[in-house]
Amino acid sequence: MAWTRRDALLAATAAALLRPAGPARAQADWPEKPVRIIVPFPPGQAADLFTRLYADELSRRWPQRVVVENRGGGAGAPALEAGARAAPDGYTLTAGTSGTLGINPSVLPRLPYDAERDFAFIGNVVVLPLLIVAHPSFPARTAAALVEAAKARPGGIDLATAGPATSQHMSAELFAHRTGTRFNMVHYRGSGPAMADLLAGNVPLMFDSVAAALPHIQSGKVVPLAVTTPERAPQLPAVPTIAETVAPGYGAFGWAGLCGPAGLPESVLRRVNTDLNAILREPAMQARFIELGGTAAPGTPEAFGDFVRREIAQWREIARIAHVRLEG
Structure with missing residues (x-):
């Protein structure tokens, strides 16, 4: 049976309704371009070494490359600020660490980011x-x-x-x-x-x-x-x-995890967390981490967020008791 103009209009309308909206379609196709991970230290430091290990593996799993960008200096604050201010589209992520997320909020005046509110916590990576x-x-x-x-x-x-x-x-x-x-x-x-x-x-x-x-x-x-x-x-x-x-309950160590800007789409956050955890659970990767002096720490975004908040609270108390403060 031949289609009328009305049939064609109805078909076009139905197709438009079934097609995902622009942002939703973009999230479903993510990543469509290279993903950048900002590391708040120069090349060769621990956070850089471990980030490059899993970034290489993510590049193999994803249709786009993962590029590590080193931004050292200022106790990591400029790098974390750049990560916090990036568009929350999943194309700029940040290697958050014990210093930049856990300690800086208590010792640096005029910190240009809020460690608890400006980031979407994807997952911890390594304990040092x-x-x-x-x-x-x-x-x-x-x-x-x-x-x-x-x-x-x-x-x-x-x-x-x-x-x-x-x-x-x-x-x-x-x-x-x-x-x-x-x-x-x-x-x-x-x-x-x-x-x-x-x-x-x-x-x-x-x-x-x-x-x-x-x-x-x-x-x-x-x-x-x-x-x-x-x-x-x-x-x-x-x-x-x-x-x-000598001190039951004592726990203090370096760590590095992965986060994105606040407002990161849930689908992207879960995708990165799932792929990151799969890499961290590979026996060869775990062995390599141990060789480099760390321990792989896969987990959920929720667990990582809770961990960061506990770290901030612990170091805030110690900074107060010991009068630790950095200037500049």
Whole structure:
């Protein structure tokens, strides 16, 4: 039977009604162009290394490339601001970290982003355990012995950190608070110079990452006392945790996750989380993370959001107690 003009109009109307709307269709086809992940540190740092690992895998799974863009400086604040102000279309994501999301809100005045409101939390990626290491000449060989020595000499034991308000420094302040001890915090411009002075015996103690300290532990140049994560680090299974020895419930560590701007479409958020978790659960990827000093941390967006909020609350309290504040 031949179609009339009225039949054609009805068919066109029905087709238009069945076709997804513009934004919905765009979300269904996402990604249609390269996806950018902003890393708030220079190339070669931990957040950069782990981000590049999963970014390469996402590029293999998606029809478009994932490009890592490094924006170092300013304690990561400029990079996080750029990520927060990006269009919430899924084409600009941000590697949020323990420093930029967890610590900065409590120590940086005039922070140009709201860590709790300006981001859509996609998922955590990696946990980076820290630990207390000592020069071999230091008599304490356990966390309990260290606490005893520190209580005998309040403020008389030097403890090196990678700089004020770093994860290493804040973890040390949390340790002092939870154990009722006091140390003379010696701040360096990064972990490298601090470790150099520890190896030389110029300072007896340091909080550092397992990744950075492991070669020196294996060579016998420094002695591990305890790790900061709630569970023992897979790289050092014989080293006890602070929580199991002197401060039940203690947990402090570096971490890096993935987030987008607030308002990120739910379908995009779930898609990225699903693919990211699949990558993080691959045995080969988990083994590579351990080799680099971290532990893969797959999970839900909701769990990651709750985790970030707990981190902010914990470091806000420690920053207040220890009077930690960065200027500029």
